[in-house]
Amino acid sequence: MTTELIFMNGYGLYVWSAFLFTLISFTSLYVITKIQYTKERNKFMSKFGALDSKKAEVARSQTINKEILSSSQSI
Amino acid sequence: MLKFFEPNKIFLITSKAPKYVLALFIVVISIGLMEALILSPEDYKQSHSVRIMYVHVPAAWITLGIFTSITLLSISGYVTKIKNFFLIAKSLAPSGLVFNIIALVTGSIWGKPTWGTWWVWDARITSMLVLLLFYLIYLIAWRIFEDKNQVLKITTFITICGVINIPIIKFSVDWWNTLHQPASISIFSKSSIHPSMLFPLMIMTAAFALFSILIFLMKYNTELIKIKNKGLDRL
Numbered sequence: 001m002t003t004e005l006i007f008m009n010g011y012g013l014y015v016w017s018a019f020l021f022t023l024i025s026f027t028s029l030y031v032i033t034k035i036q037y038t039k040e041r042n043k044f045m046s047k048f049g050a051l052d053s054k055k056a057e058v059a060r061s062q063t064i065n066k067e068i069l070s071s072s073q074s075i
Numbered sequence: 076m077l078k079f080f081e082p083n084k085i086f087l088i089t090s091k092a093p094k095y096v097l098a099l100f101i102v103v104i105s106i107g108l109m110e111a112l113i114l115s116p117e118d119y120k121q122s123h124s125v126r127i128m129y130v131h132v133p134a135a136w137i138t139l140g141i142f143t144s145i146t147l148l149s150i151s152g153y154v155t156k157i158k159n160f161f162l163i164a165k166s167l168a169p170s171g172l173v174f175n176i177i178a179l180v181t182g183s184i185w186g187k188p189t190w191g192t193w194w195v196w197d198a199r200i201t202s203m204l205v206l207l208l209f210y211l212i213y214l215i216a217w218r219i220f221e222d223k224n225q226v227l228k229i230t231t232f233i234t235i236c237g238v239i240n241i242p243i244i245k246f247s248v249d250w251w252n253t254l255h256q257p258a259s260i261s262i263f264s265k266s267s268i269h270p271s272m273l274f275p276l277m278i279m280t281a282a283f284a285l286f287s288i289l290i291f292l293m294k295y296n297t298e299l300i301k302i303k304n305k306g307l308d309r310l
Contacts, residue, residue, distance in 0.1 A: 008123035
């Protein structure tokens with residue numbers, strides 16, 4: 001059973017390489033997108049932290065800014 | 076109704092959705108892989124190499140669907156002047172590009188045991204390569220043009236040119252004598268694929284669609300935060 005799953009009648013190399021390529025592509029895309037997201041979010045946090053109290057109040061009044069600040073998204 | 080497309084309202088949903096989509100993707104892909112690699116039968120002609128279909132076909136379907144959506148969104152954005160349509164289109168492009176690459180590479184891997192060659196300048200394969208070039212041009216245009224109005228016009232023009240290629244890809248196997256097999260699945264007529272192979276194919280398609288939604292959501296949130304970063308600079 002295991003041998004058949006690995007070698008697949010001599011097609012194992014083709015099948016596994018196609019699935020592996022897909023897995024690597026998915027992982028790379030996910031990691032790159034995640035890095036970009038984290039980078040932008042951190043930039044937002046540091047910019048927000050540098051605002052004086054009056055400007056911070058104005059910025060906080062926008063729903064989307066509140067959401068970004070409150071989102072502790074683990075994805 | 077168009078007010079729904081305001082980023083402020085959309086962000087409330089898109090910022091929370093990725094974790095649920097990721098969880099659902101993991102469940103669906105696990106079932107799909109089990110079906111595709113273990114439970115589904117081998118083909119009487121192609122033997123186990125047919126299993127490549129479970130990654131190749133969904134990737135091809137989704138890349139075509141994404142490019143069509145990008146075009147419709149760009150045209151809608153251009154007509155209604157709602158910038159958010161462009162933002163959604165731009166956020167869809169990276170996953171469309173990756174699915175296009177997956178379709179080409181896995182198709183090439185499948186071609187070796189089936190046709191005896193990695194690549195032929197066949198109508199279907201060449202038109203898929205042309206689609207990849209349109210994806211690249213579209214994404215590069217967003218990077219190189221800084222003027223906002225100019226980039227919206229140019230990217231819309233690129234997608235309109237690129238979408239002409241979509242029916243060519245779809246019907247290339249009928250219009251020309253190609254190595255690539257004709258479609259086995261049809262919405263309007265009976266499919267020639269056996270249900271035992273159709274089921275894993277559908278599951279894998281659902282998993283790939285979920286992955287493209289996940290990447291879209293993450294990319295869209297990144298783009299919105301980028302805009303908000305510029306907004307903080309202006310305060």
